[in-house]
Amino acid sequence: MNAVHPEAPRTSGTVAQMPVLGGAERFFGHNRVVASDRRGFLERIVREAPAGSPGCLRFVASGPDVVIINDPHLLQEVLIDKAKSFDKSLILKYALEPLGGEGLFTSDGELWRRQRKWMAPLFHPRRLESYGDAMVAVTKRAILDWKDGETRLIHHDTTRIAMSIAGKTLFDADTFGEADEIGHALTDALDWTSANSPSVLALLQIIGGRRLQRFGEARPGPLGERLSKAGLAVQKPRFFPGKQGKKLVAAIELLDARVQRMIDERRAAATRGTPPNDLLSQLLTAHDEGEGRMSDRQVRDEILTLFVAGHETTASGLAWTLALLGRNPDILRAVIAEVDALPGDPTVADLPRLGLTLRVFKEALRLYPPVFLFGRAANEALTLGSWSLKQDTAVILSPWTIHRRADLWPDPERFDPDRFLPEHEAARPKTAYLPFGAGPRVCIGNHFAMMEAQLVLAMLLRRFHFALPSPEQSPPLAFGATLRPADELPLQVRRR
Ligand code: HEM
Known part of the structure; x- marks a missing residue:
């Protein structure tokens, strides 16, 4: 032996x-x-x-x-x-x-199953094809004022692009002008998220709440039910002390107001008989007419979930891709050859011809997975x-x-x-x-993100060359709620 x-x-x-x-x-x-x-x-x-x-x-x-x-x-x-x-x-x-809140990312059990089953078809690759033109148009608009030879904070730019694409394709909203304001609100909210995910106070609250919930579950009858519900409530944040807490409250107020405005605009358009064919309109149709109606709060939670999950991660992935290409001139040349071979600005019909562009994005997500x-x-x-x-x-x-x-x-x-x-x-x-998880909770937006990456990258690389100011140094990383470039990634852009 x-x-x-x-x-x-x-x-x-x-x-x-x-x-x-x-x-x-x-x-x-x-x-x-x-x-x-x-x-x-x-x-x-x-x-x-x-x-x-x-x-x-x-x-x-x-x-x-x-x-x-x-x-x-x-x-x-x-x-x-x-x-x-x-x-x-x-x-x-x-x-x-x-x-x-209780949007798709954070919910569990029956609520998650119902919402996922209902939302999954909206993210099917076929259904997403109609968003391609909007993705390209937003990118075209974003690079209008880029100047030859200037150094740009690329992560800031990709955030604006990804946020505007999320706004346009998911909610038919023009968030381009508002991108900075909404961007700051989201950054403040995500800073709070990042600071509180492992905080000792949060842990104590969660552990205490969980124990109360389990204690209640072990007792049959209404008292047990009440205790278990109270335990669940304790596990949610209720107080937001300190400077960061104040910023969070202000950020949520702003985001709630924006979401409400989007909902109101959709409803007004629906009464005029011209509802846009976007995800929010479909959410609202289910909310207003469907069986097992979603509450207003649920609609808000799903919208903010999609808005946050739908741009923050993609923006980082795009920025890392450009930085990696800036450091790897041979691969950059090969991608440029691929995008230059397209007959014109990219469209969804060109996606099969952008295989290297997709592989480059996937490899960037391997090295720098935003989640x-x-x-x-x-x-x-x-x-x-x-x-x-x-x-x-x-x-x-x-x-x-x-x-x-x-x-x-x-x-x-x-x-x-x-x-x-x-x-x-x-x-x-x-x-x-x-990078997108796996199994039943795999990212619902993974095809959306890949398609967006191919189109945006093709659009940018047909117009510009990207170079890192000091290619020998790795860009500094910030491990917050997501993995971002710590310095917004300064890159020099040269018109091609
Ligand atoms: C590069 C871009 C993206 C990355 C890296 C990413 C990453 C992820 C990961 C890792 C998960 C699973 C988390 C877990 O299992 O706990 C997830 C879930 C999710 N993502 Fe994404 N995501 C991206 C883009 C998007 C987009 C574009 C959308 C929407 C338009 C989106 C919406 C969601 C939602 C709603 C969930 C929760 C799904 C569920 O639990 O059923 N994501 N994402």
């Missing part, structure tokens, strides 16, 4: 028996580390959960067990095979509550691989870390769009690449 090395990590057992991620502090566990140095935290996971390791690590925190997973097979279990045993992360729900961390909470006890997890165990998943496993992505820091040639894609496990 082979002798077992005394220090070989366990590969089965309870969460308490899992190898612990290094860097835990005495009283705070990993909580402070994840809040103060997210990049260091992620790099530690990459180092400590490589190929051949048990694939999961224990995260030390007070309250329920927390597990970090960085193995494609375990990810497959959490996101796909056993997806029903998991709800969205409680911390994420808390942090996104002011913006997204770099997300999570789940087990809604029942279960086994994951050979590990047993109790109900309420939190699971942390990171596209950033799985995208850097050298067994799945050789030489992981190298920018190489060929990784996404069909034969290479087919050879990898599905859960090796997670």
